[in-house]
Amino acid sequence: MNELEQAGLARLRDNWISGGAAFELAPAEWKEFAAASSSDEQERRLLAIAAQALDVALRPAAPKTLKRRPPLPMLALPMLPDWLRPLLRGALKYAADARLKTRVATLVASRGFVLHPMDWMPAASDQESPDIYAPWVDWQAGADGDRQSRRGQLTAETWDDFYPAARRTALVELRRTMPVLARTLIETKGASEPAEVRLALVQLMRFGLSADDIPFLKSLSADRSGKVREMAGRLLARLGERSDPADGASKDSIA
Template sequence: MNESEQTGLATMRDCWITGGATFDLAPTDWKTIAGDASPDEQERRLLAIAAQALDVALRPAAPKMLKRRPPLPRLALPMLPERLRPLLRAALKHAVDARRKTRVVTLVASRGFVLHPMDWMPSDQNSPDVYAPWIDWHASFDGERHAPLEKL
């Protein structure tokens, strides 16, 4: 969206705020969409289009330094069922150090499940073997700066 279109949208917004009609201020493409309706319906259609335009056009661009990474590999065991994840998060919260968290993770793995990556990510070689693909995936980015796994 160029600067003149943004200015036009700001003018339309100001007109709506004061209770005025904006059909005459709308871009010609928008007028063709809203033109065959009653004046009230025209305003509703223009408002819907403007909201979508603002939502899509004014998103900040991603920084150039972002790099596409391969997806996190699938593990051999299934994820812990969704209904048990809150209990697991509570157990991880009470396990104050990494050693105790690893014990919780090992217990879950011994029961035939793995943790969701948003709940826990392995950070060392002391993790159960089932997490080896995730450790290898993370190790493949060692040369690059990244956030600590505990914050992911």
């Protein structure tokens, strides 16, 4: 239906709203079908035609830029039972920001359940959601099953093939099995990442933490981000070491 036809329908509607007859304003084709012995019957038939036109011709159409996405991945844990979801939504309502909502999701995951996607979904840039939600984070980032199956092992060459959540999961596994390789990846690839991502990567050093990690952690005392320096200091403290705060004292604490 073009704009002229839509304008004609609008005139018919306005006439009916004001209590007037609209038969004379109808298109010729409609008049042929709506012709009747009485004016009231003509208006009723015309109204029926107009209603069908609105229902059929003005159906919403998907925009051309719409992209088909793969189904939302199934997670390894079951959904929270429906009878508990109202209580959960109440807890999420009182969680003031995204970090607190993530803590609610973490608590539920520790009890063996995941949240319904209509109640909570991690963002594509989420670095703090429980690992169980990694497939959803990647789905939000636009990942699909074919691409994930081709990624293979995380290396310097495949680093950009991994979406953030999948990369984090792979790094955790590497820290447990090949900690030196994981540390090398964090050191070489993390340097060019934003402060928030660098912080999330350094936090992964807690897995398989050992004395071999001390030189790298000490080098982070010169990092641009105060949060990264603080996290490195905490990890060093777990190893009985101290970072040199003077190295990063002049740096921007939020870079």
